[in-house]
Amino acid sequence: MQNMNTPRLSDDAPVVLEMSHVSKSFGAVTALVDVSVKLRKGEVLALVGDNGAGKSTLIKVLSGYHKPDSGTITSKGKPIRFESPRDARSEGIETVYQDLALIGDLSIYHNMFIGREYRKRMFGMKFLDNQKMRGMAEEYLSTLGINIPNVNSTVDRLSGGQRQCVAVARSIYSAPSVLILDEPLAALGVRESAHVLGLVQKLRREREVSIILIVHNYSQIFEVCDRINFLHSGEIVLDAATSDITEEELTRTVKSGLGRLLRPEDAEIALAAVP
């Protein structure tokens, strides 16, 4: 199943980001229950699960957007508390959120650099270096092969796929050590999807970036991921290497809605569960 050009990850690669026993609820809704996730250096981890299973909540805890009700986060071996996504970003954790977190009223290039703007000193004060940001945004987007007319235009004029490309480009080019992608391919065309997946592999291979990927298309998972975590009603019910499980088994497991791994011999159970 493993793609030929993805190196097999050694089991003793150091853990770069870890969440242990994290719970999170919103009022009466419990989104995460005692969740523990480990991410190793240079690893691509897939997070799968039904709609509303808690995938986005999980990655928002790792990105500093949500504070966990209980449990801890460990980054590069030391316990850490994120007060805001700003803290997570300065730890090298970059996230493409499901809602993309783009600012519709700002230009594409301002969106690419918001939160880490380039500035230059003038009259003793620091002003935005728009020229530099414009140039770099153009360069990034063209190396990504994205068809975007003009980096000066505001983001609210872009198509859904173009927006997603801008959000992905922003995170990829922020030199992250951990990259979290929440359904980054949802709005992308076939060509653009392939391109982004290619970049994911390249980032891992060349810079040992660790990546968490939420995708609903399982063939894409088996193309690029080392490990799969299956989140079911806020709990991690499966943690398996992609080499230990087949695409068919994964599909059947998730489809059954039972929240446990179904091997081929469990076929009748799976059938019974599907109405």
Add this chain to the structure above:
Amino acid sequence: MGIVSNIKNDPVGALSPAGKRSVGFQRPTTPLDKALTLLSRYREASIAVVAVLLVIYFQIGSDNQFLTSQFLSVVLRDTGRLGLIAIAEVMLMITGEIDLSVSSVFSLAPYSMVLMANSLGVPLPLAAIISLVMGVAVGVLNGVVTVRFRVPSLITTVGTLFLFQGIVVWINDSQPIVAPIQEPFNALFGQNLFQPDDSLLSWHAVTAFTPFLWTLAAVIVIALVLNRTTFGLHTIATGSNIIGAREIGVRTDRIKIYNFMLAGGLAAFAGIINTVQFSSADPQAGSPFLTLQAIAAAVIGGTSLLGGSGTVVGALIGAFVVATLNNGLVMVGAQATVSDIYLGAAILGAMILNVQVNRLRARRRI
């Protein structure tokens, strides 16, 4: 033509449907197109056109009395006062908030300044700085209540409006007090209006316009802050998409509080200039009407009530339009009370024009 350049940019030839009419490749062709493009590219353009038309109308209607130094010093004084408050509202409205308490700060700050100078002997410049800090402190209160306690700013600032207006009226039984004159403080912040026999080359010609010149300086500074600094970028981000801004690490709460502080400071500054101008501190100098006129100036100047976009230059021109209507109508013989009717109609007209220009343009583009 648009399509040709797009194909060049698309080596694989997989044109997305959106790409065909993508922004930035179409050149406006007919004069109407050009005018519409200009009007919509610069949000200040439509209000600037209105301002020019008004000036022409009043200049003709008043037998060339409008464009005289004497009359303009009145119009520009009012423009300056309104403009300072309008740009404060612009910054807040960009973040998606509003401040209705500015008029109470406009009364409170100069009143405290004069009290400090008269009864404690504090030099005016120092008293002015302390009063500015008080205005900023009111902003902190507005901001913290709005952001931390999640009270909508519309309600927060109505509360602080009554609170501080009540306090300033209560201090001295709503008696106005005469402001001391201490040079060069008074000359710096504006003494008197331009008189008919004043020479344009006299020092007075400058001091007569200082309230407006201060506002002009403030507009330039705030415009730079809004368009050229990280703070400005984050201010727009906060109002445009607050969840997205938080996700990407913008400290939206702080940004809002800072903008409330800025509003309080600007309102205090406007009040101080107003008091120096009239040599008197009136506890009722600022009425909520002043705030509403400033908000109107901001909105007809091109600032969105929904947050995410706004222009301080537009707000200044908007303030000029409001001040021109207020003074010009009286000059051409209208009753002072009637001018509000025209003002109301003008606000509605300008807003309809603004919205329609954007829609028309969107339809022709696509």
